[in-house]
Amino acid sequence: MSYLERIxxxxxxxxxxxxxxxxxxxxxxxxxxxxxxxxxxFPEVFGVSDRGVTVAPELADFESRSAAVAEVLRELERxxxxxxxRDEDYPVMRRWGEAPLMRMERAAxxxxxxxxFGVHLNGLVRGASGMSMxxxxxxxxxxxxxxxxxxxxxxxxxxxxxxxxNLIKECEEEAGIAxxxxxxxxxxxxxxxxxxxxxxxxxxxxxxxDLELPADxxxxxxxxxxxxxxxxxxxxxxxxxxxxxDFKFNVNLVAIDLFIRRGFLAPDEPDYQAIWEGLRLPxxx
Amino acid sequence: MSYLERIxxxxxxxxxxxxxxxxxxxxxxxxxxxxxxxxxxFPEVFGVSDRGVTVAPELADFESRSAAVAEVLRELERxxxxxxxRDEDYPVMRRWGEAPLMRMERAAxxxxxxxxFGVHLNGLVRGASGMSMxxxxxxxxxxxxxxxxxxxxxxxxxxxxxxxxNLIKECEEEAGIAxxxxxxxxxxxxxxxxxxxxxxxxxxxxxxxDLELPADxxxxxxxxxxxxxxxxxxxxxxxxxxxxxDFKFNVNLVAIDLFIRRGFLAPDEPDYQAIWEGLRLPxxx
Numbered sequence: 001m002s003y004l005e006r007i008x009x010x011x012x013x014x015x016x017x018x019x020x021x022x023x024x025x026x027x028x029x030x031x032x033x034x035x036x037x038x039x040x041x042f043p044e045v046f047g048v049s050d051r052g053v054t055v056a057p058e059l060a061d062f063e064s065r066s067a068a069v070a071e072v073l074r075e076l077e078r079x080x081x082x083x084x085x086r087d088e089d090y091p092v093m094r095r096w097g098e099a100p101l102m103r104m105e106r107a108a109x110x111x112x113x114x115x116x117f118g119v120h121l122n123g124l125v126r127g128a129s130g131m132s133m134x135x136x137x138x139x140x141x142x143x144x145x146x147x148x149x150x151x152x153x154x155x156x157x158x159x160x161x162x163x164x165x166n167l168i169k170e171c172e173e174e175a176g177i178a179x180x181x182x183x184x185x186x187x188x189x190x191x192x193x194x195x196x197x198x199x200x201x202x203x204x205x206x207x208x209x210d211l212e213l214p215a216d217x218x219x220x221x222x223x224x225x226x227x228x229x230x231x232x233x234x235x236x237x238x239x240x241x242x243x244x245x246d247f248k249f250n251v252n253l254v255a256i257d258l259f260i261r262r263g264f265l266a267p268d269e270p271d272y273q274a275i276w277e278g279l280r281l282p283x284x285x
Numbered sequence: 286m287s288y289l290e291r292i293x294x295x296x297x298x299x300x301x302x303x304x305x306x307x308x309x310x311x312x313x314x315x316x317x318x319x320x321x322x323x324x325x326x327f328p329e330v331f332g333v334s335d336r337g338v339t340v341a342p343e344l345a346d347f348e349s350r351s352a353a354v355a356e357v358l359r360e361l362e363r364x365x366x367x368x369x370x371r372d373e374d375y376p377v378m379r380r381w382g383e384a385p386l387m388r389m390e391r392a393a394x395x396x397x398x399x400x401x402f403g404v405h406l407n408g409l410v411r412g413a414s415g416m417s418m419x420x421x422x423x424x425x426x427x428x429x430x431x432x433x434x435x436x437x438x439x440x441x442x443x444x445x446x447x448x449x450x451n452l453i454k455e456c457e458e459e460a461g462i463a464x465x466x467x468x469x470x471x472x473x474x475x476x477x478x479x480x481x482x483x484x485x486x487x488x489x490x491x492x493x494x495d496l497e498l499p500a501d502x503x504x505x506x507x508x509x510x511x512x513x514x515x516x517x518x519x520x521x522x523x524x525x526x527x528x529x530x531d532f533k534f535n536v537n538l539v540a541i542d543l544f545i546r547r548g549f550l551a552p553d554e555p556d557y558q559a560i561w562e563g564l565r566l567p568x569x570x
Contacts, residue, residue, distance in 0.1 A: 007504055096558045097557060163551070186548035187548045188545070188547070190552070190561055201372065212381060239362045255421075266449065266472040272340060273380060273381045273382060273490065274568070276475055277567075280565070281567075282568070283559070
């Protein structure tokens with residue numbers, strides 16, 4: 001087991017199994033061939049060919065595209081093709097900060113291989129014997145990765161919310177971190193990956209934040225998504241990331257990024273360059 | 286002017302102007318076509334074809350390759366084809382930590398487009414009004430980037446030295462930072478780039494370190510490579526990186542990486558994702 005295995009999991013996908021999903025000549029996702037076939041049933045909304053799936057050009061703006069696709073998705077949900085409906089929309093675009101081309105129900109995002117954005121918080125505590133990190137255990141009834149280990153706070157980035165705004169909201173809901181404490185969180189970069197998961201093709205950018213919490217703070221979960229929290233010395237976090245897949249797949253990447261940024265991994269260690277290179281996808285044109 | 290322009294400079298090169306430089310089937314660099322033609326004069330050492338330049342297979346190990354190529358390079362230096370001889374060897378490999386396939390005079394490394402490794406130190410001072418950074422002005426007689434702004438400490442990674450070992454040596458030589466202070470430097474990741482420069486094709490990985498220095502410390506240069514040092518508030522460093530090319534080309538990348546890691550740039554700012562993606566080359570197979 002190794003850090004490189006955790007990274008390899010997050011980069012495993014078969015390009016031949018997908019065709020591009022396009023809006024106005026821009027490729028904004030990837031659709032599995034079988035699902036593309038299913039979308040042929042909606043010719044007013046999707047153009048489906050061997051070369052790709054397009055949103056019908058008649059749906060020429062954000063609102064009309066979003067509304068027409070939402071109607072199709074509701075029908076697919078009734079047929080069990082889009083499980084775990086969230087009632088939460090994601091913006092559809094390749095790069096954070098661009099104008100979204102449409103909005104799309106979160107549960108459908110991996111079915112279309114659309115890029116998802118999220119925010120992950122490293123909750124850190126500085127002590128006499130070094131640094132510790134708060135670890136959450138996900139509730140056993142979560143749709144994604146039930147029972148896996150997680151960050152103290154992590155969440156998807158819904159349409160219409162800034163990253164910091166979302167972080168502060170999630171801090172309160174997921175861990176009972178008051179807004180004035182959450183506001184001290186420092187943005188420290190991001191990780192990105194593309195991998196095949198039960199829910200579809202995950203093509204995500206996760207914005208990472210570090211928050212140093214006081215030693216007497218104890219998180220409490222308000223939304224039922226967390227079973228328990230515990231505070232782990234950093235070497236225990238490192239060993240668990242390195243030697244097991246107990247952490248949710250993408251939490252591993254954010255944690256490894258932390259190990260690199262904070263000097264827990266150093267250039268003279270084996271595989272340093274490959275680990276560091278593996279934490280983000282190449283820039284796209 | 287913008288951060289993206291600084292990044293674009295470090296990624297500008299013309300793939301059609303080069304052919305691969307190979308050792309034992311591994312591509313370890315890129316040679317400009319004209320220089321490849323020049324290497325035809327040494328058929329015992331280099332095999333030159335349209336498909337690439339190879340080191341002769343008879344030179345089957347590290348020592349024989351290194352010695353034979355060094356002899357050629359000395360001859361090319363006499364003809365003015367390898368200027369600014371350093372008398373310092375770099376290891377030749379694609380990834381830090383791999384066994385080097387040979388060693389090569391530093392001045393020749395960009396002529397062969399071989400990957401160079403280096404170490405850059407952000408010298409930081411925490412004050413009541415925020416963070417400052419030590420900035421060096423390079424001596425006017427430096428072969429590369431004379432008179433440009435630089436890190437307090439930065440250096441190439443010669444053959445046979447560990448990264449931390451090299452950092453501590455450079456700290457003493459370039460800025461008079463005592464080993465016991467330099468030892469507190471924290472490895473925080475790396476940046477990588479490939480770009481055309483007067484000296485050739487630079488294909489570098491720079492390991493980045495942060496060192497928080499006491500407020501009463503003042504650097505002093507011992508090797509004549511620095512004209513002066515000054516301590517700048519971070520917003521001044523940011524403006525100068527963003528709005529000018531006063532900093533040495535690759536120092537900009539390490540500084541921008543610092544801005545991202547320390548929260549001086551945040552996800553909700555424009556271009557954040559493109560800036561963050563631009564700080565490293567994609568992973569190679």
